[in-house]
Amino acid sequence: MSAPILWILLPILIGSFTLLLLRERTVAVIGGGTSLVLAGIALIVPIDEALRIGPLSLKIASSASILGRSFLLPPADAPLLVIIFGMCALWFFGAEAAGVALRLIPLGLIITALLVASIAVQPFLYAALLIELAVMAAVPLLSPSDQKPGRGVIRFLIYQTLAMPFLLFAGWLLAGVEASPGDLTLTIQSTSMLGLGFAFLLAIFPLYTWIPQLLEESSPYVVGFLLWLLPTIASIFGMSFLDRYAWLRTSPEVLAGLRGIGLLMLLSGGLWAAFQRKLERLMAYTAIAETGFILLALSLTTAGSLDLFFLLIIPRGLGLAVWALALSILKKENASLEFSSAQGLARAYPLASAALVFAVLSTAGFPLLAGFPPRLALWQGLAGASFGAAILFLIGLLGLLVGAVRMMAVLVMQKEETRWSLKENWIQRGMLGIGITGLFLLGIFPQIMRPFLENLPLMFQHLGR
Amino acid sequence: MFAVILAWIAVLLLLATSAGLILNRDWRWDLGLLAAQYLGTFILVAQHWPIGMAAVKLVTGWMATAAIGMTLNALTPREEVPGQFWPRGRVFRLFMIGMIVVLTIAATPHVESAIPGIGLPVVAGGILLIGNGLLHLGTRSEITRVIYSLLTILAGFEIIYAGVESSILVAALLAVVNLGLGLIGAYLINAELSPEEEAA
Numbered sequence: 001m002s003a004p005i006l007w008i009l010l011p012i013l014i015g016s017f018t019l020l021l022l023r024e025r026t027v028a029v030i031g032g033g034t035s036l037v038l039a040g041i042a043l044i045v046p047i048d049e050a051l052r053i054g055p056l057s058l059k060i061a062s063s064a065s066i067l068g069r070s071f072l073l074p075p076a077d078a079p080l081l082v083i084i085f086g087m088c089a090l091w092f093f094g095a096e097a098a099g100v101a102l103r104l105i106p107l108g109l110i111i112t113a114l115l116v117a118s119i120a121v122q123p124f125l126y127a128a129l130l131i132e133l134a135v136m137a138a139v140p141l142l143s144p145s146d147q148k149p150g151r152g153v154i155r156f157l158i159y160q161t162l163a164m165p166f167l168l169f170a171g172w173l174l175a176g177v178e179a180s181p182g183d184l185t186l187t188i189q190s191t192s193m194l195g196l197g198f199a200f201l202l203a204i205f206p207l208y209t210w211i212p213q214l215l216e217e218s219s220p221y222v223v224g225f226l227l228w229l230l231p232t233i234a235s236i237f238g239m240s241f242l243d244r245y246a247w248l249r250t251s252p253e254v255l256a257g258l259r260g261i262g263l264l265m266l267l268s269g270g271l272w273a274a275f276q277r278k279l280e281r282l283m284a285y286t287a288i289a290e291t292g293f294i295l296l297a298l299s300l301t302t303a304g305s306l307d308l309f310f311l312l313i314i315p316r317g318l319g320l321a322v323w324a325l326a327l328s329i330l331k332k333e334n335a336s337l338e339f340s341s342a343q344g345l346a347r348a349y350p351l352a353s354a355a356l357v358f359a360v361l362s363t364a365g366f367p368l369l370a371g372f373p374p375r376l377a378l379w380q381g382l383a384g385a386s387f388g389a390a391i392l393f394l395i396g397l398l399g400l401l402v403g404a405v406r407m408m409a410v411l412v413m414q415k416e417e418t419r420w421s422l423k424e425n426w427i428q429r430g431m432l433g434i435g436i437t438g439l440f441l442l443g444i445f446p447q448i449m450r451p452f453l454e455n456l457p458l459m460f461q462h463l464g465r
Numbered sequence: 466m467f468a469v470i471l472a473w474i475a476v477l478l479l480l481a482t483s484a485g486l487i488l489n490r491d492w493r494w495d496l497g498l499l500a501a502q503y504l505g506t507f508i509l510v511a512q513h514w515p516i517g518m519a520a521v522k523l524v525t526g527w528m529a530t531a532a533i534g535m536t537l538n539a540l541t542p543r544e545e546v547p548g549q550f551w552p553r554g555r556v557f558r559l560f561m562i563g564m565i566v567v568l569t570i571a572a573t574p575h576v577e578s579a580i581p582g583i584g585l586p587v588v589a590g591g592i593l594l595i596g597n598g599l600l601h602l603g604t605r606s607e608i609t610r611v612i613y614s615l616l617t618i619l620a621g622f623e624i625i626y627a628g629v630e631s632s633i634l635v636a637a638l639l640a641v642v643n644l645g646l647g648l649i650g651a652y653l654i655n656a657e658l659s660p661e662e663e664a665a
Binding site: 066067068069121126129130132133136137139140143144145146147148149151153154157158161162164165168169172186189 | 579602606608611615618619622626629630632633634635637638639641642645646649652653655656657659
């Protein structure tokens with residue numbers, strides 16, 4: 001047994017099998033259970049080491065060769081596999097509550113496997129192709145066959161597809177820069193190519209117009225899943241470039257560019273969030289701001305910047321899951337989620353409304369919630385690098401906070417004398433309850449993430465050491 | 466010598482097909498042009514890759530074209546109405562294609578010097594397809610057109626990339642991407658046109 005077979009091929013096979021199933025609960029249990037087991041194996045069974053269980057000896061080899069190239073998942077990648085599949089389990093179990101298990105889980109497992117393959121493929125540059133395959137698998141997820149495809153899904157396909165050629169060319173040019181470091185023209189060309197590729201891939205300002213459109217057109221839960229997984233893996237792919245090329249990670253211009261773009265994403269996301277009048281669009285701009293946090297973490301040159309990046313992953317995944325689930329529940333019962341139509345929804349859906357508010361407050365870095373510790377650390381790091389950047393960071397957070405307060409006001413606004421009720425079903429209550437508890441637990445006891453995060457920087461040969 | 470002449474003929478073929486895709490509005494002709502475009506792509510890719518590997522591009526390209534064609538054939542697509550915000554005349558589109566040709570002529574020697582040994586026709590064919598694909602993508606928003614233009618851009622990229630990368634895994638993954646794009650196109654076209662069919 002090899003790690004790529006276990007964490008890449010197996011989810012693809014199980015995902016393909018679940019395409020044949022028709023019951024939401026069965027699919028949710030199989031998808032969630034598979035992800036949980038895969039996370040458990042990554043946590044317990046060491047890669048490349050023999051594990052003795054009684055008379056049996058079990059060893060998971062780290063690599064597998066396909067078409068002359070190797071797919072490598074070394075022991076250092078195990079914590080990331082735990083996080084990815086652990087979070088997938090949460091998303092897949094929640095898919096039944098959101099009513100999208102039949103759509104999300106089969107393709108979600110395949111997408112996750114392809115994205116894990118993008119981390120494993122050697123040379124890492126080929127990840128661009130595997131990410132593109134994952135993007136194409138996401139299209140039927142975002143646009144069901146009985147629904148006319150909207151502009152958002154078309155733009156998503158276009159932008160993500162355009163990223164691939166830029167990244168592959170950039171990789172080729174970067175090898176040239178490595179061979180002749182003094183060639184300024186080549187350096188500029190390769191950096192521009194790389195920047196354009198990641199601008200498309202990570203939906204950097206102004207190429208993020210598809211996110212709000214997609215959230216209005218498709219199920220928020222499905223879009224939320226992709227907004228969590230795709231940028232996370234794309235960022236790790238980006239870090240591979242920084243890790244591989246010394247001149248990139250030491251270039252002050254590249255780091256300043258990352259900081260500038262990160263701030264632009266946070267500010268534009270935060271300010272747009274403050275003025276939104278639709279719950280879906282508010283989530284979209286929150287997700288955009290989250291990408292800004294990732295870029296800001298990568299821009300810091302301090303020793304702990306990599307830890308900071310990984311510290312953002314779990315709260316981001318949990319926050320988006322809670323957001324997306326609550327929004328899906330509200331959207332199922334209400335055709336429009338404009339502020340004018342969402343007034344007083346908290347009286348009928350108190351748990352979903354509370355989940356929405358806590359999730360956006362967590363993104364805004366509100367104390368006691370999951371987003372607070374990483375944002376505080378990020379702010380501290382940023383203040384050390386540039387005082388102006390720290391101020392702009394606060395303005396962005398303020399925008400998100402204003403958005404949260406406006407949303408809370410709308411949700412609890414009393415339209416007429418309506419009685420409080422609890423319209424969420426038991427599964428929805430359970431999943432929302434777990435999500436909200438998680439947001440508080442990670443906010444109050446952030447050290448519980450430490451066992452998963454402390455060895456993650458070792459994934460990178462140069463950045464992590 | 467014959468290979469060079471053949472490569473330049475392929476460039477002319479690519480110019481004709483990519484321009485035809487922009488100018489034409491009949492879906493049957495579009496599919497024929499797309500299929501011919503993959504023939505030109507195959508000839509240029511074969512300048513650097515073994516025939517067997519280059520043939521993968523031809524076969525997967527034709528498979529993608531067939532997938533789109535079968536869907537369009539089954540659904541009888543309605544007449545295309547381009548967006549009102551953009552000049553629609555053929556003369557305008559011809560002018561834009563002319564601009565792309567001029568750009569290609571200007572850029573080819575520079576790119577060729579940056580990638581030594583790749584060959585002028587390969588660079589010219591690649592840039593031409595990327596340029597015309599982007600032009601097509603920028604001027605039309607129908608799903609069929611978006612898929613044609615993405616396939617054209619990818620074909621252009623693959624022609625140039627074949628000159629610098631010859632990994633079998635990359636060839637396989639690019640083939641899957643092309644085929645996937647064709648299938649996604651077929652799926653989206655089906656989703657877009659089906660409700661109207663039912664209503665009719």
